[in-house]
Amino acid sequence: MNVDDIRTVGILGGGVMGAGIAMTFAQAGYQVIVRDISEEALARTRQRMLEGRFGWRRGVELGRFTAEQVEEFLGRVRLTTDLADLAQVDLVIEAIPEDEELKKRVWAEVDRVVKPEAIFATNTSGFAISSLNQAVSPERRKRFLGMHWFSPANIMKLVELVYTEETSPETLAAMEELCRRIGKTSIRVKDAPGTYGFVANRIFFAAVAEARKIVEAGIAAPEDVDTAMKLGFNWPSGPLEMFRGARSGWE
Numbered sequence: 001m002n003v004d005d006i007r008t009v010g011i012l013g014g015g016v017m018g019a020g021i022a023m024t025f026a027q028a029g030y031q032v033i034v035r036d037i038s039e040e041a042l043a044r045t046r047q048r049m050l051e052g053r054f055g056w057r058r059g060v061e062l063g064r065f066t067a068e069q070v071e072e073f074l075g076r077v078r079l080t081t082d083l084a085d086l087a088q089v090d091l092v093i094e095a096i097p098e099d100e101e102l103k104k105r106v107w108a109e110v111d112r113v114v115k116p117e118a119i120f121a122t123n124t125s126g127f128a129i130s131s132l133n134q135a136v137s138p139e140r141r142k143r144f145l146g147m148h149w150f151s152p153a154n155i156m157k158l159v160e161l162v163y164t165e166e167t168s169p170e171t172l173a174a175m176e177e178l179c180r181r182i183g184k185t186s187i188r189v190k191d192a193p194g195t196y197g198f199v200a201n202r203i204f205f206a207a208v209a210e211a212r213k214i215v216e217a218g219i220a221a222p223e224d225v226d227t228a229m230k231l232g233f234n235w236p237s238g239p240l241e242m243f244r245g246a247r248s249g250w251e
């Protein structure tokens with residue numbers, strides 16, 4: 001699949017990540033089909049895209065988009081519960097719950113329905129891609145990779161592209177160019193079975209674990225640990241306050 005041939009993107013799961021990923025592609029001019037398992041879930045997807053904290057209405061308030069643009073974006077997003085609607089998409093991005101068996105079950109089902117040349121990308125936070133890809137046919141594994149986004153997906157710039165020994169160089173190159181076209185910066189990550197997480201989360205959670213140890217040992221107060229990283233290393237927020245709800249984003 002050449003990057004120019006990617007026009008329609010299917011997204012499995014319209015939750016926190018799926019909605020943000022759908023927004024990103026719709027804003028970049030792609031047709032998007034989001035598949036979730038119930039009409040209620042899809043109503044929440046629409047709500048998230050429009051009214052969410054990082055949604056399009058807020059974007060309009062902040063002067064990032066016009067109301068007309070938001071109508072255009074919305075017009076490119078189709079919501080469905082029917083997997084068959086994804087049969088002709090060029091790329092499938094899976095953002096269903098972080099449950100390895102569930103992901104494998106769904107990928108096997110999707111492999112049977114979606115056209116053979118489509119690329120499959122999983123937004124797993126950390127399962128080995130070479131385990132998830134066992135759910136699809138050996139031929140499809142050339143076009144199977146990890147595509148790990150960061151929350152809020154429509155705002156954060158980084159995407160980790162995780163390749164296995166079976167991922168073809170053409171697939172990886174097409175996805176790198178696609179990331180560039182949707183305004184993201186991708187990094188290449190080699191699949192590492194036996195570990196959980198890719199690059200950014202492994203480093204971040206190692207820092208969080210160390211920060212917690214420092215607090216538990218009574219060495220410094222949580223606020224001071226956060227101040228240390230913000231003023232000592234220019235982190236935009238401290239390792240502990242990330243869990244108190246502070247997050248970079250529109251603001």
Ligand SMILES: NC(=O)c1ccc[n+]([C@@H]2O[C@H](COP(=O)([O-])OP(=O)(O)OC[C@H]3O[C@@H](n4cnc5c(N)ncnc54)[C@H](O)[C@@H]3O)[C@@H](O)[C@H]2O)c1
Nearest residue numbers: 013014015016017035036041095096097098124125149151
């Ligand atoms: N939340 C984050 O910050 C974050 C960041 C990066 C990656 N991830 C990963 O992204 C994935 C999704 O996370 P999330 O936070 O968006 O979860 P979420 O619970 O918000 O959304 C999951 C959605 O998948 C739907 N779903 C369940 N089974 C389905 C199926 N068979 N087909 C289609 N849809 C189905 C659910 O109804 C729900 O709407 C997970 O693998 C997670 O580890 C999350």
